[in-house]
Amino acid sequence: xxxxxxxxxxxxxxxxxxxxxxxxxxxxxxxxxxxxxxxxxxxxxxxxxxxxxxxxxxxxxxxxxxxxxxxxxxxxxxxxxxxxxxxxxxxxxxxxxxxxxxxxxxxxxxxxxxxxxxxxxxxxxxxxxxxxxxxxxxxxxxxxxxxxxxxxxxxxxxxxxxxxxxxxxxxxxxxxxxxxxxxxxxxxxxxxxxxxxxxxxxxxxxxxxxxxxxxxxxxxxxxxxxxxxxxxxxxxxxxxxxxxxxxxxxxxxxxxxxxxxxxxxxxxxxxxxxxxxxxxxxxxxxxxxxxxxxxxxxxxxxxxxxx
Numbered sequence: 153x154x155x156x157x158x159x160x161x162x163x164x165x166x167x168x169x170x171x172x173x174x175x176x177x178x179x180x181x182x183x184x185x186x187x188x189x190x191x192x193x194x195x196x197x198x199x200x201x202x203x204x205x206x207x208x209x210x211x212x213x214x215x216x217x218x219x220x221x222x223x224x225x226x227x228x229x230x231x232x233x234x235x236x237x238x239x240x241x242x243x244x245x246x247x248x249x250x251x252x253x254x255x256x257x258x259x260x261x262x263x264x265x266x267x268x269x270x271x272x273x274x275x276x277x278x279x280x281x282x283x284x285x286x287x288x289x290x291x292x293x294x295x296x297x298x299x300x301x302x303x304x305x306x307x308x309x310x311x312x313x314x315x316x317x318x319x320x321x322x323x324x325x326x327x328x329x330x331x332x333x334x335x336x337x338x339x340x341x342x343x344x345x346x347x348x349x350x351x352x353x354x355x356x357x358x359x360x361x362x363x364x365x366x367x368x369x370x371x372x373x374x375x376x377x378x379x380x381x382x383x384x385x386x387x388x389x390x391x392x393x394x395x396x397x398x399x400x401x402x403x404x405x406x407x408x409x410x411x412x413x414x415x416x417x418x419x420x421x422x423x424x425x426x427x428x429x430x431x432x433x434x435x436x437x438x439x440x441x442x443x444x445x446x447x448x449x450x451x452x453x454x455x456x457x458x459x
Contacts, residue, residue, distance in 0.1 A: 198267040205263075210285070217289060222296050231300040242406050244388050246307045247358045249286070251329050254311035255435045256282045261319065266428040275316070282312050326363040330383070330413065330437035331356070334458035338392040353391040355459045359383040359437045361413045378418045383437060385409030387459065389446055411442020411457045 237243030257278045264274035286308035294300030311329075318324045336354035339347040361383040365376045387407040394402050416434040421427040439456040 199269065202263055202267045202269075206281070210281075213285070214288075217292065222292050225296040225298075227295060227297055229294045229300070231294060231302065233303060234299075234301050236303050240404070241353050241391065242388050242404055244353050244356060244358070244386070246303060247386060248356065249304050249307035250311040250314075251331055251358050252311065253282045253286055253308040254315045254329050255331070256285070257312045257315035258318075258435065259432055261315070262428050262431050266424065275319075279312055279316060283309065326366045328361050328363075328381075328434070330359040330361055330435055332359065332385075332437040332439065332457070332459075333357070334439075336392050336459060338396060351395075353388055357385045357387040357407075357409060357437070357457070357459060359385045359409075359413065361415075361437070363415060365415075365418075379415050381413035381415045383409070383411055383413040383440075383442070385411065385437075385442075385457065405447045407447075408445045409442055409457050410451070411454075412440040414438050414440065 234240070236246060239245070260281060261274050261278035264277055265271075269277075286305060290300045290305050293304075314324075314329075318328075333349070333352075333355050335344070335347070336352055338354070339345070339352060361381040363381050365373050365378040365380075368376055385408065387409065389405040389407050390402055391404050394404055416430050419430060421430060439458055441453070441455055442457045443451040443453055444457060445451045
């Protein structure tokens with residue numbers, strides 16, 4: 153908690169610095185009048201709203217993490233390798249760590265830009281805050297039965313790194329990571345008893361999507377709709393069965409998906425707030441038709457790829 157409060161205070165200091173610099177520059181360029189004061193107050197209120205929201209979000213996040221994983225679960229600090237892509241979830245948790253930090257970094261960047269923060273401030277916050285959040289989780293795990301996982305922290309760091317690279321290298325913006333979720337039948341049939349989003353791995357699909365229209369040469373773009381991407385998804389099957397039922401013949405299985413994806417960023421929107429909201433929503437993969445392959449089975453068509 154101290155880490156988060158320190159970060160928020162640093163953000164606040166940056167906001168005050170920006171406001172002072174902007175005020176000086178503005179006074180040098182034009183005289184102050186009522187309309188100018190009104191506009192500056194609006195910008196300042198957005199920045200204050202963002203800082204308050206970040207404090208609330210980080211506090212709520214820590215509270216939920218404590219109750220889900222750490223409450224009554226204290227142990228001496230332990231660091232352990234959990235096997236990476238050969239672990240209990242066949243690496244789905246690692247893909248989840250990558251996506252979560254990638255998405256969080258981008259959402260923070262979009263939020264800071266919407267609030268008229270400077271580019272350098274937006275970049276700084278979108279890197280430091282997600283990393284501090286990921287590190288605090290691993291430290292908390294280190295003092296519990298979950299244990300500190302270097303691979304988890306590496307996956308988080310790579311997700312943040314890819315988010316930064318996308319903002320620096322325009323070509324990479326054609327390849328985005330998305331997440332889709334639909335509750336597994338075990339939890340639906342048991343009134344969500346024992347359910348949590350982070351444990352229902354059967355319901356997770358992580359997608360790497362490609363903007364085909366954007367990748368095509370100019371004279372070929374007319375042959376592919378700009379609102380449709382192609383996505384390659386990764387998930388697992390039988391996780392709930394292994395956890396809740398067991399049995400020597402029940403094993404976790406890898407699943408791969410190939411399907412369509414909606415490109416919400418191509419929707420023409422002029423309003424700054426709505427454009428930011430749509431950008432944030434585009435990190436979620438909406439149900440679309442596609443093909444699924446489980447382990448050694450053949451590819452099977454699904455009208456909607458849910459889980």
